[in-house]
Amino acid sequence: MAVKREDFFRFERWPHMFCPGCGLGTIMNALYFAVSELDLDLDKLVMVGGIGCTGRIPGYLNIDSMHVTHGRAIPVALGLKLANPELEVIAIGGDGDIAGIGGNHLIHAARRNIDIKVIQVTNFNYALTGGQLAPTTPRGVITTTTPYGNQEYFFDTAELVAAAGANWVARYSTHDPKGLIMGFKKMFSHRGFVFVEVLSQCPVQFGRRNKMRSPTEVLEWLKSRTTYDRKKVEELRKKIGDPVFLLGEIVSRDRKPIP
Ligand SMILES: Cc1ncc(C[n+]2csc(CCOP(=O)(O)OP(=O)(O)O)c2C)c(N)n1
Ligand code: SF4
Numbered sequence: 001m002a003v004k005r006e007d008f009f010r011f012e013r014w015p016h017m018f019c020p021g022c023g024l025g026t027i028m029n030a031l032y033f034a035v036s037e038l039d040l041d042l043d044k045l046v047m048v049g050g051i052g053c054t055g056r057i058p059g060y061l062n063i064d065s066m067h068v069t070h071g072r073a074i075p076v077a078l079g080l081k082l083a084n085p086e087l088e089v090i091a092i093g094g095d096g097d098i099a100g101i102g103g104n105h106l107i108h109a110a111r112r113n114i115d116i117k118v119i120q121v122t123n124f125n126y127a128l129t130g131g132q133l134a135p136t137t138p139r140g141v142i143t144t145t146t147p148y149g150n151q152e153y154f155f156d157t158a159e160l161v162a163a164a165g166a167n168w169v170a171r172y173s174t175h176d177p178k179g180l181i182m183g184f185k186k187m188f189s190h191r192g193f194v195f196v197e198v199l200s201q202c203p204v205q206f207g208r209r210n211k212m213r214s215p216t217e218v219l220e221w222l223k224s225r226t227t228y229d230r231k232k233v234e235e236l237r238k239k240i241g242d243p244v245f246l247l248g249e250i251v252s253r254d255r256k257p258i259p
Pocket of ligand 1: 051052053054055069070093094095096097098121123125126127128129134
């Protein structure tokens with residue numbers, strides 16, 4: 001490992017605020033393995049987090065970072081990139097942050113093919129504020145604002161961003177940490193607008209309201225509803241109904257990025 005763990009994490013800020021069994025720890029760790037194995041220059045890496053459990057991640061990393069208002073991580077990341085194109089800028093946030101309140105920034109940054117990376121952690125609810133409905137909440141799911149089950153259809157954010165024009169879009173899940181590390185490594189090899197959606201377990205706000213009382217039950221749920229094989233998506237959907245998610249690379253283009 002080229003980058004040492006103690007150089008990547010701000011251990012002085014430990015213990016972190018994530019609940020036991022939360023997928024965000026797996027995601028931070030996978031990011032560490034990717035950065036370390038690629039031996040990336042930490043002085044060139046910048047991360048912008050929005051508001052939410054996910055948005056706290058940059059604060060635990062020993063790189064320059066910004067904690068900005070809810071939904072606005074992408075425009076701030078864009079400003080950083082325009083000010084210094086040498087930087088590798090990553091915006092990170094929850095599904096509410098990136099696809100909900102920040103959804104318009106997301107689709108237009110993808111359309112413009114801005115040279116930044118966005119990581120959306122999809123835990124199917126607004127976790128930090130108590131488990132409300134998100135645009136990614138599947139139908140039938142119980143949240144604090146849908147106590148009788150969600151009636152609405154959900155965004156497949158990765159497909160949305162692919163359609164909006166991003167250069168590289170992929171999706172991974174915390175039930176497969178090795179796949180996630182590989183995905184983060186690939187993410188750094190692409191330029192232009194790069195979007196990685198990570199399906200993740202929120203056992204506290206999402207799991208326990210939906211008869212999944214332990215983190216492993218949510219991980220099993222994720223495993224049962226995902227496949228890396230595009231041909232199997234429809235087959236699986238017919239068998240168990242939505243949500244079903246394709247994992248791995250969803251789109252790969254080589255359009256000239258801005259800036
Ligand atoms: C403008 C604004 N609206 C609402 C909020 C309240 N708020 C804080 S975090 C959040 C949602 C968190 O959910 P998500 O973005 O999915 O992140 P998670 O906590 O699930 O990681 C909301 C609605 C806020 N801080 N600012
Ligand atoms: S509320 Fe959910 S997403 Fe937030 S730290 Fe706890 S388990 Fe993780």
